[in-house]
Amino acid sequence: MIVTAERFDRLTPAEVQSILELAGAASDTDGAFPLSEHVVLHLRHGGDEPSVHLVVRDDGQLVGYAHVDVTDPVDGPSAELVVHPQHRRHGLGRSLVKAAVQVATEADPAGRLRLWAHGDHPSASALALGLGFSRSRVLWQMRRSLFADVPEPVLKDGVTLRPFVPGQDEEAWLRVNSRAFKDHPEQGKWELRDLLLRMKEPWFDPQGFLLAERASELVGFHWTKVHGTLDGEHHHDPIGEVYVLGVDPSAHGLGLGKALTAAGLRYLRSRCLDQVMLYVDESNVAARSLYTSMGFSRWSTDVLFVRAQY
Numbered sequence: 306m307i308v309t310a311e312r313f314d315r316l317t318p319a320e321v322q323s324i325l326e327l328a329g330a331a332s333d334t335d336g337a338f339p340l341s342e343h344v345v346l347h348l349r350h351g352g353d354e355p356s357v358h359l360v361v362r363d364d365g366q367l368v369g370y371a372h373v374d375v376t377d378p379v380d381g382p383s384a385e386l387v388v389h390p391q392h393r394r395h396g397l398g399r400s401l402v403k404a405a406v407q408v409a410t411e412a413d414p415a416g417r418l419r420l421w422a423h424g425d426h427p428s429a430s431a432l433a434l435g436l437g438f439s440r441s442r443v444l445w446q447m448r449r450s451l452f453a454d455v456p457e458p459v460l461k462d463g464v465t466l467r468p469f470v471p472g473q474d475e476e477a478w479l480r481v482n483s484r485a486f487k488d489h490p491e492q493g494k495w496e497l498r499d500l501l502l503r504m505k506e507p508w509f510d511p512q513g514f515l516l517a518e519r520a521s522e523l524v525g526f527h528w529t530k531v532h533g534t535l536d537g538e539h540h541h542d543p544i545g546e547v548y549v550l551g552v553d554p555s556a557h558g559l560g561l562g563k564a565l566t567a568a569g570l571r572y573l574r575s576r577c578l579d580q581v582m583l584y585v586d587e588s589n590v591a592a593r594s595l596y597t598s599m600g601f602s603r604w605s606t607d608v609l610f611v612r613a614q615y
């Protein structure tokens with residue numbers, strides 16, 4: 306079967322809706338939503354970043370989609386893709402990856418492409434490895450119940466907690482975020498725009514964005530998030546998330562990570578949620594052991610495939 310992916314710089318609202326429905330159908334089948342939060346935000350809100358959308362249709366129905374982000378000159382282009390469960394094993398995935406490689410090659414002289422697969426499915430691995438990609442990074446989703454015990458946060462060294470205040474705390478938060486995530490491939494690079502975009506989301510709740518201060522200096526934070534209540538796009542029960550947790554290197558060793566985690570979990574429990582999830586790099590042994598000690602265990606896995614450079 307010959308499959309051609311159409312290429313667009315912009316999508317109509319109806320196409321965006323079809324892509325989100327396609328992603329929802331794949332999520333129901335695979336048990337993992339195939340697009341990242343970043344891509345969903347971009348689809349819903351647009352923005353000034355030039356992304357390329359690749360679309361495959363069958364009889365007018367949108368059955369395959371790839372999002373190619375060509376804005377990162379440091380790590381090179383990245384892509385995510387999904388094929389409708391009833392249209393798989395007909396070469397659509399392969400043709401979307403090949404089209405994404407073509408887009409990436411035009412944007413990046415080294416011909417690099419990073420491919421994210423949400424859920425560690427054999428189909429994604431077989432497709433990516435078969436086209437010359439290799440596994441590079443593995444991200445765990447961890448979960449725990451909020452019915453189980455959450456310890457009382459223990460704050461040492463005069464540290465106090467308070468909620469984030471919009472219009473006041475943005476710059477200080479960006480500073481600590483970049484110091485806490487200095488070696489993180491994505492989180493440490495956030496700029497004001499990245500923060501403001503999320504503050505505009507319907508789920509944003511400053512009361513659940515906890516800041517830890519010592520002598521009026523921000524030294525850590527726990528930004529929680531609630532999925533599935535306000536935005537009407539989720540088809541599952543509400544669930545809390547440890548969205549971003551960071552401690553400034555100057556305050557490591559005080560037990561602040563544990564105290565902030567506990568305070569955030571207690572906040573999520575006060576919102577009547579019964580479960581909480583988070584993402585952590587499989588290679589981040591320190592964070593994994595913190596979360597394991599706080600009762601989390603692995604729920605699912607996301608894999609980053611990279612294309613060998615030519």
Ligand SMILES: CC(C)(COP(=O)(O)OP(=O)(O)OC[C@H]1O[C@@H](n2cnc3c(N)ncnc32)[C@H](O)[C@@H]1OP(=O)(O)O)[C@@H](O)C(=O)NCCC(=O)NCCS
Pocket residue numbers: 331335339385386387388389392393394395396397398399400420421422423424426427428429430431432433435
């Ligand atoms: C992964 C995905 C995109 C594959 O789409 P697809 O249209 O079924 O893939 P193709 O038909 O183009 O398959 C290309 C090759 O991938 C491999 N492959 C795909 N699905 C497979 C499966 N279930 N088991 C084993 N190999 C598989 C095969 O080598 C196949 O070639 P073949 O059919 O000639 O044997 C699709 O399953 C999907 O949308 N999954 C959820 C989202 C996701 O994981 N995206 C990340 C992709 S890296």
